[in-house]
Amino acid sequence: MQRGLTIIKDEHRALAAVLRGFQYLVQQIGNSGKAPDFPLMKSMLTYIETFPDKLHHPKEDEYLYRIMRERTSEVDATLDLLEEEHRQEPEWLGRLRTSLELYERDAGAFDGFADAVEFYVASHFSHMNKEEDVVMPVAEKVLTAEDWQTIDAAFGSNQDPLVGTGTQKEFRELFRRIVNLMPAPMGLGPEQQ
Numbered sequence: 001m002q003r004g005l006t007i008i009k010d011e012h013r014a015l016a017a018v019l020r021g022f023q024y025l026v027q028q029i030g031n032s033g034k035a036p037d038f039p040l041m042k043s044m045l046t047y048i049e050t051f052p053d054k055l056h057h058p059k060e061d062e063y064l065y066r067i068m069r070e071r072t073s074e075v076d077a078t079l080d081l082l083e084e085e086h087r088q089e090p091e092w093l094g095r096l097r098t099s100l101e102l103y104e105r106d107a108g109a110f111d112g113f114a115d116a117v118e119f120y121v122a123s124h125f126s127h128m129n130k131e132e133d134v135v136m137p138v139a140e141k142v143l144t145a146e147d148w149q150t151i152d153a154a155f156g157s158n159q160d161p162l163v164g165t166g167t168q169k170e171f172r173e174l175f176r177r178i179v180n181l182m183p184a185p186m187g188l189g190p191e192q193q
């Protein structure tokens, strides 16, 4: 597989880990009455804002989707939808943050917050699945070696702190915490009975 696509998929895995970790924290609060870890949930949202929203999605628009549109119209409808989702994402994240802050001030707002998290996580998985299952197979078919050079170089400089090459200590620490928090097989934490 092309390097650019491998990097995009790795970045999806990192985002998926954060989303599952977030969902897991919320389920623990709802099902086991665990005390909410607000700083951890906030740092998960900061990660999404700092990395996928500022670097990952814009590079998909600017490089992968733009070049694909030049080569084929086969997936135009899906690309339209994905670009629209990229455009709306900051607003969705903002709403999720507001609902987290509301819950922090008022425990009675938990159900609304939990629903917002479920919706947000499901939307992201649907987004990444469309990219991997609909767009990437066509990209592998229609893009030229030169196209890949451009895309590989663009994504090669992303340095997602959760994928491994970044230097942002704060996010590496976040990933370590997520991995240790979640039970096997998703994470390295103790298996649940």
Ligand SMILES: [Fe+2]
Pocket: 056, 057, 060, 082, 086, 127, 131
């Ligand atoms: Fe995307």
Ligand SMILES: [Fe+2]
Pocket: 008, 012, 056, 057, 060, 128, 131
């Ligand atoms: Fe993506």
